[in-house]
Amino acid sequence: MSQWEPKIVAFMCSWSSYPGADYAGLSRLAYPPNIRIIKVPCAGRINPKFILSALRQGADGVWISACHPGDCHYMEGNLYASRKFALMKNFLEHTGIEPGRVHFSWVSATEGHKFAQTAKEVVDSVKALGPARHMIKKEAEVA
Amino acid sequence: MQGYTQRIREAAKRLLAEKKVDVVMGFRKGTIPFMNEPFLAKSPEQVDQLLWDGNCGINLANYLSGRKDRIGIVAKGCDSRNIVVHLLEYQIKREQLYILGAPCHGMIDGRRITEELAGKEPLQVEEENGRIRVSGKGFEESFDRKQYLQENCAICMHRNPVVYDELVGDLVEEQRDVDRYADVREVEGLSPEAKWKYFEDLIAPCIRCYACRNACPVCYCPTCFVDESRPQWVGKTVDPTDTRTFHFLRAYHVAGRCTDCGACERACPVGIKMRQFTKKLEKDIKEMYGYEAGVDPESRPPLDTYRPDDPRDFAK
Amino acid sequence: MSEIYIAKDKFPSVLGQLMGKCPVFGPVLQGKFHEFGRLERPEDVDLGYGNTRLSPKALFHPQAEKMFDFSLSKGDPEAGILKETPKDFRPRVILGIRPCDARAFQLDDRNFDTDSVRDPWWVRRRETTTLVGLACNTPGSTCFCTSVGTGPFDKTGLDVLMVDVGEGYLFQASTKKGEEFLAGLSAGEAVSGSVAEKADALKKGAEGSMGTQFSVDAIVQNPTLDLFNAAFWDEVQFSCINCGTCTFVCPTCWCFDIQDEVYQEKGSRIRLWDSCMFPLFTFHGSGHNPRSQKLQRVRQRFMHKLKYYPEKYKGGVACVGCGRCVRQCPVNIDIRHVARLMSASCVCPT
Numbered sequence: 117m118s119q120w121e122p123k124i125v126a127f128m129c130s131w132s133s134y135p136g137a138d139y140a141g142l143s144r145l146a147y148p149p150n151i152r153i154i155k156v157p158c159a160g161r162i163n164p165k166f167i168l169s170a171l172r173q174g175a176d177g178v179w180i181s182a183c184h185p186g187d188c189h190y191m192e193g194n195l196y197a198s199r200k201f202a203l204m205k206n207f208l209e210h211t212g213i214e215p216g217r218v219h220f221s222w223v224s225a226t227e228g229h230k231f232a233q234t235a236k237e238v239v240d241s242v243k244a245l246g247p248a249r250h251m252i253k254k255e256a257e258v259a
Numbered sequence: 260m261q262g263y264t265q266r267i268r269e270a271a272k273r274l275l276a277e278k279k280v281d282v283v284m285g286f287r288k289g290t291i292p293f294m295n296e297p298f299l300a301k302s303p304e305q306v307d308q309l310l311w312d313g314n315c316g317i318n319l320a321n322y323l324s325g326r327k328d329r330i331g332i333v334a335k336g337c338d339s340r341n342i343v344v345h346l347l348e349y350q351i352k353r354e355q356l357y358i359l360g361a362p363c364h365g366m367i368d369g370r371r372i373t374e375e376l377a378g379k380e381p382l383q384v385e386e387e388n389g390r391i392r393v394s395g396k397g398f399e400e401s402f403d404r405k406q407y408l409q410e411n412c413a414i415c416m417h418r419n420p421v422v423y424d425e426l427v428g429d430l431v432e433e434q435r436d437v438d439r440y441a442d443v444r445e446v447e448g449l450s451p452e453a454k455w456k457y458f459e460d461l462i463a464p465c466i467r468c469y470a471c472r473n474a475c476p477v478c479y480c481p482t483c484f485v486d487e488s489r490p491q492w493v494g495k496t497v498d499p500t501d502t503r504t505f506h507f508l509r510a511y512h513v514a515g516r517c518t519d520c521g522a523c524e525r526a527c528p529v530g531i532k533m534r535q536f537t538k539k540l541e542k543d544i545k546e547m548y549g550y551e552a553g554v555d556p557e558s559r560p561p562l563d564t565y566r567p568d569d570p571r572d573f574a575k
Numbered sequence: 576m577s578e579i580y581i582a583k584d585k586f587p588s589v590l591g592q593l594m595g596k597c598p599v600f601g602p603v604l605q606g607k608f609h610e611f612g613r614l615e616r617p618e619d620v621d622l623g624y625g626n627t628r629l630s631p632k633a634l635f636h637p638q639a640e641k642m643f644d645f646s647l648s649k650g651d652p653e654a655g656i657l658k659e660t661p662k663d664f665r666p667r668v669i670l671g672i673r674p675c676d677a678r679a680f681q682l683d684d685r686n687f688d689t690d691s692v693r694d695p696w697w698v699r700r701r702e703t704t705t706l707v708g709l710a711c712n713t714p715g716s717t718c719f720c721t722s723v724g725t726g727p728f729d730k731t732g733l734d735v736l737m738v739d740v741g742e743g744y745l746f747q748a749s750t751k752k753g754e755e756f757l758a759g760l761s762a763g764e765a766v767s768g769s770v771a772e773k774a775d776a777l778k779k780g781a782e783g784s785m786g787t788q789f790s791v792d793a794i795v796q797n798p799t800l801d802l803f804n805a806a807f808w809d810e811v812q813f814s815c816i817n818c819g820t821c822t823f824v825c826p827t828c829w830c831f832d833i834q835d836e837v838y839q840e841k842g843s844r845i846r847l848w849d850s851c852m853f854p855l856f857t858f859h860g861s862g863h864n865p866r867s868q869k870l871q872r873v874r875q876r877f878m879h880k881l882k883y884y885p886e887k888y889k890g891g892v893a894c895v896g897c898g899r900c901v902r903q904c905p906v907n908i909d910i911r912h913v914a915r916l917m918s919a920s921c922v923c924p925t
Contacts, residue, residue: 290907291716291901296908378625470820472818496638496834526818526820526905527905
């Protein structure tokens with residue numbers, strides 16, 4: 117039987133972390149292929165519903181990556197995002213999602229190395245937890 | 260609290276007669292014990308239906324969203340805080356409102372008293388000198404009012420209205436040494452599996468009637484996420500994952516806006532303690548951002564602002 | 576019709592034998608409230624209850640029920656074909672149901688089982704279920720069954736009526752199904768004169784304690800448009816928060832929605848309760864909503880129960896007076912008060 121590999125949904129800011137992933141590729145840096153990137157115009161665009169939606173559809177982990185504080189293309193979207201994420205992460209963990217499934221990082225467009233390094237950390241952390249057990253909607257459990 | 264009723268009626272009569280307001284929002288006597296009905300007095304003749312007692316637990320700010328007329332509103336501490344939230348979120352204008360502040364002694368938890376009666380049906384409820392006298396066919400029992408407050412009222416730290424134009428009673432002493440988060444800390448100490456189980460059991464009886472959402476004064480979205488269909492974020496059946504998604508997102512959506520008025524728990528027909536969700540968010544917001552909802556009409560809600568020194572140790 | 580008496584000390588073993596023959600459902604204490612559930616042991620049933628928190632309608636019309644399953648898998652030759660989800664239609668007994676709730680099923684039959692439309696699942700469940708009701712010796716303060724054409728000892732919706740006469744239960748069959756049920760019970764004794772007298776006294780006492788709270792006839796005679804345009808709706812609707820509590824706890828609210836849920840390569844067509852209190856209930860694909868206002872929705876609920884239904888079916892109102900909506904409404908909208916408003920404006924022929 118093939119070894120289990122986690123699926124991770126990554127919401128990446130189109131001005132920083134998404135080009136950061138490009139830069140990692142251009143620089144021929146290897147990082148684990150478990151990540152499915154969804155490009156968003158700004159981390160501030162990420163609605164908590166997106167995170168829950170990813171978990172509901174069976175993602176083993178979620179990773180959000182934004183511009184560094186002070187570098188946001190829209191001045192402050194990343195800072196709103198960080199507040200939203202902080203509450204969301206605590207709340208998910210308070211209600212039974214294991215710590216280590218949802219992640220947040222600051223990665224700029226030139227930080228290919230940081231992108232590859234963070235990707236590895238995220239994947240390792242989710243791998244250590246094993247497949248997602250909760251919040252997955254497979255079919256309606258009704259009469 | 261008998262005096263409140265008199266003063267509410269006097270003020271309402273005056274405001275309507277002087278045409279300072281178009282309507283006065285308050286409560287009238289309910290048809291069953293432990294229950295009063297939100298009531299809108301439109302003329303001085305209707306004013307004598309208004310009353311006040313320990314069964315006015317519904318949050319009247321819920322009825323303000325989107326109104327265009329001038330409203331006199333009876334507001335206890337939590338109602339007034341939700342009026343502030345409405346003002347901050349541009350749901351109502353301050354000049355539309357004439358707030359009759361009602362310093363609150365806490366609302367009665369009728370369900371708990373009914374449980375204590377073990378099958379005997381309460382028919383009459385009277386409050387007097389800190390006691391609640393409940394009577395029915397062939398029995399009369401008396402309860403200590405302080406011991407039978409709604410859970411959120413027992414730990415309330417804003418019993419006095421935070422905004423008002425006129426008071427209908429003397430200000431009360433605020434509770435100081437209250438541990439608001441003992442229950443939250445208890446859950447925080449559990450393992451992830453035990454936490455999951457705790458909330459699973461908590462919401463198991465849910466019938467998805469949305470009484471919690473609709474009783475909530477800060478739930479006024481034109482289309483709620485549960486009713487969105489493209490994409491459909493959450494299924495509409497009583498499937499456990501869908502029910503969990505609903506409760507999780509409902510609570511998150513009121514983060515930084517919830518005043519812990521307890522309207523959700525009071526409204527729930529199956530007795531779900533959904534404040535266990537919202538209180539965690541309230542605690543985190545207080546600890547991380549030093550914010551309390553609906554207390555200060557000048558400061559922006561926590562998810563509508565940021566500070567350079569926000570805690571960000573979670574970020575890589 | 577036959578009747579028997581079973582002493583309370585013998586009842587658990589009788590119930591145990593019955594449970595060996597077929598699934599038995601009854602009022603069970605779940606947490607703080609009673610609900611109808613499948614009995615696992617005779618002692619699970621609590622016949623000292625008032626009434627269940629939710630109505631027993633879910634036993635026939637579940638809150639959410641898979642109707643069909645389908646596959647969307649590309650290689651599957653049966654992809655896209657609806658297949659009926661298997662259901663349990665074994666004969667069963669519902670024990671201890673209140674006469675009002677049983678009567679509600681008959682009112683619902685007029686919707687689910689008509690000459691032109693028959694809901695197969697509703698009809699089969701009705702056919703295979705024996706309803707053994709428990710008379711209400713002490714009706715609650717929010718009960719008003721006698722005002723809406725049923726009663727605490729009403730047998731019309733039941734196969735068997737059980738009366739708690741203190742030391743034991745009197746069972747009175749009123750249908751053929753009920754006769755067969757009684758014939759299958761082992762420990763039945765003949766009914767003595769004193770038991771019959773006691774049951775009769777209990778019935779009179781219970782009915783006498785309730786009285787008539789409003790006149791259904793007056794509402795039925797009132798012109799529909801007068802009621803529709805009545806001024807009182809504005810006052811009635813103010814406090815409503817448009818939750819679905821009243822409709823979900825109501826034994827006669829049968830409205831449902833149908834949704835397809837798809838997960839990757841398979842899906843189900845699901846039927847689930849809907850509520851006329853929700854704005855989405857009447858929301859058209861065009862974006863138009865004929866009942867976009869709260870007043871319209873609140874009026875619809877009461878008009879449907881107390882005016883449209885009797886007008887359409889000519890057989891009483893679509894309310895059995897169980898009082899659940901009265902007790903559970905978070906803002907105290909009381910159907911008894913509304914019914915009085917609806918009957919008051921009537922100028923009845925003398």
